[in-house]
Amino acid sequence: xxxxxxxNAPAWAEASAMAGADxxxxxxxxxxxxxxxxxxxxxGYGMEYRELYDLNLLGAxxxxxxxxxxxxxxxxxxxxxxxxxxxNSIGLQNPGIEHYMSEDIPMLRKHYHGPIVSNVSxxxxxxYAEAVGKLNSLDDISMFEINISCPNVHxxxxxxxxxxxxxEEITRACRKSTDKPLFMKLTPNVTSISEIAKACEAGxxxxxxxxxxxxxxxxxxxxxxxxxxxxxxxxxxxxxxxIAMRMVNEVYHAxxxxxxxxxGIQTADDVLEMIMAxxxxxxxxxxxxxxxxxxxxxxxxxxxxxxxxGITNLNEIRGVV
Amino acid sequence: MDREVSxxxxxxxxxxxxxxxxxxxxxxxxxxxxxxAMIGVEGKFLRRPISVCEYDSDRYTIIYKVVGEGTDIxxxxxxxxxxxxxTGCGNGYDVDAIPDGAYLxxxxxxxxxxxxxxxxxxxxxxxANLVLGFNSKNDFFLIEEFRNICGNIDILTAxxxxxxxxxxxxxxxxxxxxxACGPTGMLKALDSKVSRGxxxxxxxxxxxxxxxxxxxxxxxxxxxxxCKEGPVFDKExxxxxxx
Numbered sequence: 068x069x070x071x072x073x074x075n076a077p078a079w080a081e082a083s084a085m086a087g088a089d090x091x092x093x094x095x096x097x098x099x100x101x102x103x104x105x106x107x108x109x110x111g112y113g114m115e116y117r118e119l120y121d122l123n124l125l126g127a128x129x130x131x132x133x134x135x136x137x138x139x140x141x142x143x144x145x146x147x148x149x150x151x152x153x154x155n156s157i158g159l160q161n162p163g164i165e166h167y168m169s170e171d172i173p174m175l176r177k178h179y180h181g182p183i184v185s186n187v188s189x190x191x192x193x194x195y196a197e198a199v200g201k202l203n204s205l206d207d208i209s210m211f212e213i214n215i216s217c218p219n220v221h222x223x224x225x226x227x228x229x230x231x232x233x234x235e236e237i238t239r240a241c242r243k244s245t246d247k248p249l250f251m252k253l254t255p256n257v258t259s260i261s262e263i264a265k266a267c268e269a270g271x272x273x274x275x276x277x278x279x280x281x282x283x284x285x286x287x288x289x290x291x292x293x294x295x296x297x298x299x300x301x302x303x304x305x306x307x308x309x310i311a312m313r314m315v316n317e318v319y320h321a322x323x324x325x326x327x328x329x330x331g332i333q334t335a336d337d338v339l340e341m342i343m344a345x346x347x348x349x350x351x352x353x354x355x356x357x358x359x360x361x362x363x364x365x366x367x368x369x370x371x372x373x374x375x376x377g378i379t380n381l382n383e384i385r386g387v388v
Numbered sequence: 389m390d391r392e393v394s395x396x397x398x399x400x401x402x403x404x405x406x407x408x409x410x411x412x413x414x415x416x417x418x419x420x421x422x423x424x425a426m427i428g429v430e431g432k433f434l435r436r437p438i439s440v441c442e443y444d445s446d447r448y449t450i451i452y453k454v455v456g457e458g459t460d461i462x463x464x465x466x467x468x469x470x471x472x473x474x475t476g477c478g479n480g481y482d483v484d485a486i487p488d489g490a491y492l493x494x495x496x497x498x499x500x501x502x503x504x505x506x507x508x509x510x511x512x513x514x515x516a517n518l519v520l521g522f523n524s525k526n527d528f529f530l531i532e533e534f535r536n537i538c539g540n541i542d543i544l545t546a547x548x549x550x551x552x553x554x555x556x557x558x559x560x561x562x563x564x565x566x567x568a569c570g571p572t573g574m575l576k577a578l579d580s581k582v583s584r585g586x587x588x589x590x591x592x593x594x595x596x597x598x599x600x601x602x603x604x605x606x607x608x609x610x611x612x613x614x615c616k617e618g619p620v621f622d623k624e625x626x627x628x629x630x631x
Contacts, residue, residue, distance in 0.1 A: 108600070115598040115616070131601075139604070139611050144592040146602040148434045155594060160601045160611065294592075304433055356595035357434055358472070360391050 076100035076124050076181060079366070088370035089380045092126070092348050094325055095248035095273045097182050097209050099126040099348060101366050102338065102381060106329055106350035107132055107186035107212065107252075108157065112171040113179060116359060122179040124363045129350060130167075130175070132188040132214050135198050137163035141219060147285040147294035152304025152331070153353055154283050156297035158219045159188050164201055172207050182209035186252070190223035192233075192240045200244035209248070212327075213241055216254030216279035218301040225254040225279070231266035238270025250327060252276040253318075255307075260314045261321035268322045275318055276327040276350070278311045303353040305331040312344045319345025319386050333361060335368035339376065345386040394427075394473040397447070399465055402529035405454045406497070407463045410447065417476025418443040420483070421504035422569070422588055422620040425450060426596035428472030429458045436462065437477070437596050437615065439569070439588070441500035441530075442507070448475060451500035451529070477596050478619050481567055481586050483508045488515055490585070491566040493556050493578060495521035498570030501588065503533055505567060510537050518542065519559040521570070525550035557581060568623075572631055579628050587623040589614050589631075606630045 080091050080100040090101045104127040105116075112130050113122055122128065140160030147154040162171065175183065185208045189195040195213060202208055215237055217224035227233050228251075238251055251267040253260055255278040264275050280301025285294040293300075311330025319326055328346030332338060333354040341349050354361045378384055394411035402408050418425075418440050425448065426435035436458050441449040454463050465471070481501075486509060494502045499520055509516050518541045522528055525545055534541055542559045543551035552558070556570070557577045568578050569588040578587070591614040594602035598616030605612060607625045612618060 109595075111599045111601075115595075139606060140601065143603065143605065145604075146434075146592050146594045146600070148432065151433060153433055153594065155600065155602060157601045160604055356600050357428070358391070359474070359595070359597060359599070364391075 076126065076366070079124070083370035086370065086374070087379055088373035090369050090373065092381055094327075094348055095210070097127070097248060099182065101126040101369065102342065102348040103362055103366050103369070104129050104184065104348065104350050105355050105362055106352035107214065109352045109355040112167075113175045116355075117178050119359050120363050123181060124366055125179075125181060126348065126366075127182040127184050127209070128175070128179060129184040129186050129212055130171070131161055132159050132186045132217065133161050133164050133167045133198070133202075134159060134188050134190075135164050135194060137161065137166065142296040144295055145300075147300060149283075149285060149302070150306065152302055152306035153356075154285055154295055154300035154302050155280070156219045156295040156300035158297070159217055164198055168202065168205060172205060176207045183207055184210045184212050184250075186212045186214055188214040188217055188224070190220070192237050195237050196240035196244050199241045203245040203247065210250065211241065211245060211247055212250045212252050212276050213237065214252045214279070216252050218254065218256065218280050218282045218299070219297060225256055225282075228254040228263060228279075229257045231262050234263050235266040235270040238267045238272045242271035248273040250274040250276045252279055254279045255310065255314055256282050261317050264318040264322045264324075268324055272324060274325040274327065274347075275322065276329060277318060278307070278314055278330050281307055281310075303331070305333060307331050308337065312341060315341060315346050316344040316388060335365050335372045338365060338369060339372060339378070339384065342381055343384050343387050347385065392473050392475065393470050394475070396465055396467050396469050396471065398467055399463070401463075402451065403527050406451065406527070406529050407454065408441075408449060408451045409462070410449045411471070411473070412447045413473060413475060414446065416443055416446050416448055418448060419476060420480025421508050422480030422501045424477050424596070424619065426474040426477055427462065429461050431461065432458045434594065435472070435474070435596060437593050439501045439619070440475075440504065442504045451497070453497040474597060478615055479617055481505050481508075481620050483512060486514065486567060486586070487565050489517065491517045491519060491560065491563045491582070493519045493559070493566050493568040493570070495556050495570035495574045496523070496527070498568075498574070498588070499530060501569050502567075503530055506534065506538055515540070519544070519556050521546070521556035521574070523547065576628050576631065579623060579626075582623065585623045586620050587626065588619045589621065589626070590619065591615070
């Protein structure tokens with residue numbers, strides 16, 4: 068089995084299933100060889116990681132947020148460190164939807180044959196609908212993840228994900244633009260994440276991704292200014308994982324939709340814990356940035372841990388709490 | 389998964405707060421002077437980007453300054469201990485493009501990459517004018533190593549304690565071609581005195597290999613990542629007023 072993983076996720080998944088640890092998951096009709104995908108914004112469009120390992124090991128790839136127009140993003144510094152995590156204030160830097168469709172997706176497809184999840188961000192209901200409508204024509208995109216939760220833009224972003232009525236309206240508008248599986252990515256910076264998830268369900272979402280970053284802040288004692296140029300930046304990393312676990316569990320009990328669990332995942336054990344909280348699949352975020360080999364490592368470890376823990380199939384542990 | 393790990397061969401102080409660490413790793417991926425390594429530090433979430441001083445196929449040297457908790461932990465590591473590493477990060481100096489007689493200008497902790505660059509130029513039979521800037525003579529390091537390979541060295545100290553008093557920008561009125569590495573303020577001041585060249589920028593980084601967009605700068609050719617398209621850029625494309 069050890070050799071199989073170096074080349075091909077479905078073959079590895081099948082071998083693992085035969086060995087008594089079936090890690091395959093079905094997400095709204097999309098077959099994933101394993102539940103592990105890199106989170107949007109930590110993986111670019113895959114090309115940096117392609118130099119390090121075979122992308123075909125991954126369950127799916129979530130591409131960096133794309134917007135209709137190219138964006139430079141926020142001023143530097145955009146990164147700060149903290150205990151067990153990091154802050155970022157990138158501000159949705161991306162080359163714009165035309166470049167994404169004509170260059171980035173075809174280039175990714177050359178090197179990766181599994182499902183591509185397109186993460187979309189915009190600044191108005193109409194903008195989201197237009198972007199999803201354009202992207203819907205690409206056969207290479209299997210699924211959408213709509214980012215209504217970016218903490219680092221001044222208009223739109225997480226304010227959409229904090230208002231149930233607006234979240235529902237954006238979901239409905241995107242729904243009209245595509246028949247592909249539609250996941251809404253939620254912000255944790257709300258009083259009740261279940262209310263937002265229910266609103267997305269009412270708007271016609273097929274699933275919920277959660278969580279995005281927490282709004283946070285670090286100050287440099289010498290300059291007496293925030294370390295990031297933006298006063299508030301998004302906290303990610305293992306520091307947020309227990310909160311993500313709780314929020315995934317709340318949403319799991321509030322809606323009937325599948326959930327992609329996100330927040331501080333670094334190991335196969337973290338994956339199993341998130342699935343026990345209610346997730347159908349998971350995304351690995353900032354862990355990719357500090358250990359670019361973390362996703363294939365998790366995928367290699369997962370069946371071993373399943374066997375050790377007596378888990379033959381991920382469905383049997385989903386939402387056990 | 390085969391991750392990259394480096395084993396420390398030596399780690400010693402060269403001057404106040406300046407340390408030299410030599411490491412070995414199975415696959416050392418450096419291909420140009422001016423590239424950097426991302427070094428993992430126990431107990432710190434992000435890796436530290438540190439430019440490479442010299443390298444060969446299985447061994448490399450970094451010279452770093454203790455500026456915070458991460459580099460402090462690094463400075464107390466011992467030979468035989470291992471660190472997580474990613475070698476060969478970023479774009480280094482294009483040695484072929486550097487003409488004979490170019491200036492190499494560096495200040496403070498920007499000096500180490502110039503040793504590897506100077507040696508690469510010597511290999512190509514090219515001469516260079518080396519300009520090194522320090523705060524004071526107490527901060528001197530690598531001087532002997534440079535003297536062994538370069539006969540034309542101009543050393544300046546900000547406090548005048550040794551060599552000429554002044555900054556690297558005081559060393560010459562104008563240069564056709566220069567390679568530079570140092571603080572952003574130094575590079576900005578140097579920009580107007582140099583017609584063409586390759587300047588190495590620094591930035592606070594997240595990943596160090598181009599994934600997070602944490603270190604993107606504006607250039608005349610669009611946004612570029614200091615960790616991927618840089619840290620060494622053709623200085624003509626940098627929008628210096630925006631740095």
